[in-house]
Amino acid sequence: MKRDSIIVHTLLILGSVLALFPLFWMVSASFMTRGESTTFPPHLIPHIPTLDQYRELFIRLKIGRAFFSSTVISVVTTLFSLLFNSMAGYAFAKLRFGGRERMFGLLLTALIIPAQVGMLPLFLMMKSLHLVNTYWGVIIPSLASVFGIFLIRQFMLSIPQELLEAARIDGAGELRIYWSVVMPLARPILATLAIFTFMTTWNDFMWPLIILSSDARYTLPVSIASLSAEHAVDVELMMAGSVVTVLPVLLLFLFLQRYYIAGLMVGSVKG
Amino acid sequence: MKSEARAAAFFLTPAMVVLIVFFFVPVIAGFALSVTDFDLYSIGDIHNLRFVALRNYAAVVQNDVFWTAFFNTLYFSIVGGPLTVAASLAAALLVNAKVARWKAIFRTIYFAPVVTTLVAVAIVFRFLYHPRFGVFNRMLDAAGLPQVDWLGDPRFAMPAIVLFAVWKNFGYNMIIFIAGLQSIPEELYEAARIDGAGEWRQFRHITLPMLGPTFLFVGVVTAIGYLQLFAEPYVMTRGGPVNKTLSAVMLMYQQGFKWWRMGYAAAIAFLLFLVIGAATMLQMRLQERRR
């Protein structure tokens, strides 16, 4: 047993090193002076840690704007989509109406359609609505998602029907039931979906890349991708950019992983 | 019942409007676009537009570059998918092992790469893969092994990206496998041990069969997701060297948003959709048969 324990733990630690090393190097290089990461012999940690790269990023390259863009877009998308998805998920789970299952089934077909198929026409649509290079142009397509509706419906199926019936008998309107009875019960899944949506939106790349054209509006992923093409040799600077991009979602995950991972479980169970 | 139906209409409207207008309609429009020759000229003057039926599709399948991109994408999916899933299973087995302590910490560590922003870590790996200054080559050098031009050598570029994808994604399916492993009744293992079965036999005859459905599901879903490869080659290699890492979605992006041949690009997108649709159907068929 002892031998097993040693083997298992050695492998676990090895795996951890593999998983964390790139992230460690990213952070380490971000505190190095320019060129320090490509010296011979190699430095794995900065000799004299410096904030130079971050200064460069925030002051000269104005990455604060991208941070602001990402934050605004992620927060707005999360709040609105939480509302829209929960309303729809509740309707599919608990409200009885004709054609409900058929409509939901149709909706699920969206899950196998790759998003890229609609991106070209969606771009042209946004152009005619004068939403190219605007935050709303990024946000609007994500205001609702089939995955989110699915997740919420899955969770809400387990809410006892009697609870709703009792509220109806007491004279509560449908809106009231949704807001005061159902939503409080759905807090766990809402938390999960909120985290999930925030992180997905924060990390989104292709659509913001297509719809945004000025660096004043770029989100962080688009901004650092553009910077990496322009500053291909400034390794340390790029690492700082990556740190700024990754840190918020990593922290969010670390503090709220309970909800996030729980949500994965619900999502992977086929309904 | 009627008030419920009316309420349902109210509750469904916002999400359905968004999904119909900004997802389903564009998808259908995408198909419509693919049967026209919409391009730069059309953007300048909408009358510069022709209905071309399936000519775009014919042009796409006759284009060598498309097949290169298609096979690159297939390679990434068929090699990367199983590799990722195998790594996930290995990690799950380790973390879930009875003797393993600090399970939660290791689980978190292995999951961390999943939540990181793809573009950000792709940039990190681009530098780790640098032929002269990258950490990987420096380690190979220190070990006396020959150095590899990870992203510049046509033989190694796609494998390098596969390796990156495995690192980024193995944590995701690990969680699902852990749940699957935990749902295997302990009695089965007890019985096997009483019968004298060793670790390996237990694994082969209990673990694997019980995990079978999960394995299949996870494997196919991962492979299907990998068919949408875009950000990695866009950031790390721009599709090179010699188009060796050009993916189907990247080709679509180039044709649609760089050269503005939107009709042609839409055809590429739809072909990809057909492949993904076929793969999903296959997966669902396999699921059914297993039951």
Added chain:
Amino acid sequence: MRWLLVCLLLSSCAERRDARETVEFWGLGREGEVLTELIPEFERRNPTIHVIVQQIPFIAAHEKLLTAHVGNATPDAAQMGNTWIPEMVALHAVDELSALHIDKSDYFPGIWDTNVVEGKLYGIPWYVDTRVLFYRKDILASVGYPNAPRTWAEWLDCMSKLQREKKSRFGILLPTNEPEQLVSLAMTAGAHFLNADGTRGAFRDPHFVDAFNFYNDLFRRGYAPKVSNIQVANLYQQFAQADFVMCITGPWQVGEFKHRLPPGMEGKWGTAPLPARDASQPIGVGMAGGSSLVVFKTSKHKEAARKFIEFLSETEQQVRFSELTGDLPARRSAWKVPALASDPYLPAFLEQLERVQPLPQVPEWEEIATALYQHGEAAVKGTMTASQALADLDQQTDRLLEKRRWVLAQRRKS
């Protein structure tokens, strides 16, 4: 929630606080950065106009300009590579500029012509760019060419001597993933790439074949290494070590060479115009490159934007701009200042600029140029024979131009 909405509103209102008329200008790369130093003078002379410069990296500039146009998000005026002008005209994105008060005769004719599409002027040249021969004076002098070869025959003779006498590893660097070298050779040989109205490829035209064979020959004989620019570890180091002793590149490299060549190289290198095809011409023909200034059709401040362009086109501003960037001015009169007149590396450019030719003015040119170098690469690496490559290139070009043929046919009908 309310706070968010306020923030969103504020960010869109920010630009309207200024009382003056605002001109939004997009500058590309370094030139964009430098503009901020020229603007104060313009605003002093025009107190009612305020110019905001957005700096865009060159790499994505072409895509961004197109996306901006498609998304109705173009600025009032911008700097633009002159090879992109035909595309922008086809998109009806840029405005005609014949009304500007600018002295056409002071500009290099070949450069001016790149801005004229179907007889109308759409851009004003801002700075110019052409490729010339950079070479090791000392090493070429040792084989009898202290002032670089002047014809293709001399060029071959020079490289054969370099090889025989082992003066350098290779004679010349011609990166296989760049079209500029092959294009320059083709122009020197008198090729026009496409037929008269730009609707079909003309790559099997004898002039182009001539240049294509010459190009492939250089690799076959071992005068040029079969590498792409990604495989060149350090251009300056290798030039100093005589890995190769000639290359065809542009004006920005003058500054780079001065700064990045290892010490001890001063006086050992020089520039010369491209060699002529034969003695019947004075020098070869170069590419008419550079950037122009354009005004967008959707601009609501066209008058102010035009004033800004006229300002940037004044000789004095051209000189200042050149001092700040090291770029070559588009106006001949700006070349007379001491800084430019006394630089020993610039006469070659001045001479070359008098013999430059615009590229085919079709929107599809970028794609065709990509196909061009890819086929060049195939022939060099032997995956296709020269004639196969040219036939295939013609075929591909014809395919790329199919829509253009249709559009022109439609226009003729109406």
